[in-house]
Amino acid sequence: MSEQNGSIEETIKKETxxxxxxxxxxxxxxxxRCGFTKETIQFFEKYGYPYQVIDVLNDMPKREALSKxxxxxxxxxxxxxxxxxxxxxxxxxxxxxxEVKPLLDRVFQKK
Amino acid sequence: MxxxxxxxxxxxxxxxxxxxxxxxxxxxxxxxxxxxxxxxxKGKGLLDRHRMIYQALNEPMKDGRIHAVEIKAFTQDExx
Numbered sequence: 115m116s117e118q119n120g121s122i123e124e125t126i127k128k129e130t131x132x133x134x135x136x137x138x139x140x141x142x143x144x145x146x147r148c149g150f151t152k153e154t155i156q157f158f159e160k161y162g163y164p165y166q167v168i169d170v171l172n173d174m175p176k177r178e179a180l181s182k183x184x185x186x187x188x189x190x191x192x193x194x195x196x197x198x199x200x201x202x203x204x205x206x207x208x209x210x211x212x213e214v215k216p217l218l219d220r221v222f223q224k225k
Numbered sequence: 226m227x228x229x230x231x232x233x234x235x236x237x238x239x240x241x242x243x244x245x246x247x248x249x250x251x252x253x254x255x256x257x258x259x260x261x262x263x264x265x266x267k268g269k270g271l272l273d274r275h276r277m278i279y280q281a282l283n284e285p286m287k288d289g290r291i292h293a294v295e296i297k298a299f300t301q302d303e304x305x
Contacts, residue, residue, distance in 0.1 A: 150293065186272075187279050187286060188293070203296050204271045 122179045130193040134221050135165035138180055139190035143167040151190045153202050157209075163218050195221035226254040227290040232282070239281035240265040244304075250295070258295040262304040274298035 130136055137154050141147030143166075146155060151167070158165040170176050170189065181187055184198045192199045194217060199205060208214050229247040236245050236259070243263040250256040259278075266274045275296050285291045 185276055187283070198272070200272050200275060203275060207271055207297075 122176050123183065126176070126179060126183065129166075129168060130196045133166040133193070134195055135163060135218070136193040137165060137167045137190050138170050138193075139167055140169065140171040141167075142169050147171055148189070150188075150201060154190045154192060154205075157202050157205055161215065161218055163222055194218070227285050228254070232257065232259070232285070232291070235285060236261060236278060236281050239277055250293075255290065255292040257291065257293070258297075260297040260299075262299050262301060264301050266298055266300045271298070 135158055137151065137158070139146065139148065139151030139154065141151055143155060146152040146167070147169075148171075155165075155167065170180065177189065180191055184191055186198070186200060188201065190201050192201055192205065199208075205214060208217075229249075232247055233243075233245045236243050240261065240263040242265065243261050245262075246260045248258040250258055261278060265277065269277070275298060278294075278296050278298060279286070282291060282294065286294070
């Protein structure tokens with residue numbers, strides 16, 4: 115089992131590195147299968163930066179690995195610039211304090 | 226399904242001083258919005274505050290009594 119876990123964690127590291135804004139959620143960008151995933155997509159649509167959605171609805175090993183890595187039990191899980199930022203509960207609060215735009219400007223400038 | 230009192234009881238296991246207000250978002254008693262005010266959050270960032278609450282609600286979330294919970298977490302000062 116640990117061998118397989120190793121490769122899952124490698125995959126997650128790669129995905130979070132390669133996608134500046136990454137949403138692990140239920141369903142896809144075109145067909146979100148959960149209200150919170152849809153809410154998170156709508157959140158990032160406002161900022162106009164590219165973002166990726168990876169559907170882990172039916173991938174339990176990956177969901178467990180993600181929950182373990184982030185110490186966060188729920189989906190969706192948002193990564194920005196490779197860092198974990200929870201979900202819209204967190205991002206909405208950050209937005210109220212004007213922290214989201216500067217963060218996105220910074221992580222996209224580095225590219 | 227879980228009653229609001231039971232849910233609040235779980236939160237208070239981790240944050241004994243917590244003032245908790247609960248909204249049932251769908252009327253099915255398993256999708257909640259909760260607002261938690263406690264000085265246990267002092268010095269803690271947003272992610273850690275939410276983690277504390279998820280840990281307190283771990284059991285009812287694992288056994289499905291709670292499907293989803295939207296969290297707002299403030300210290301006493303922040304909530305005034």
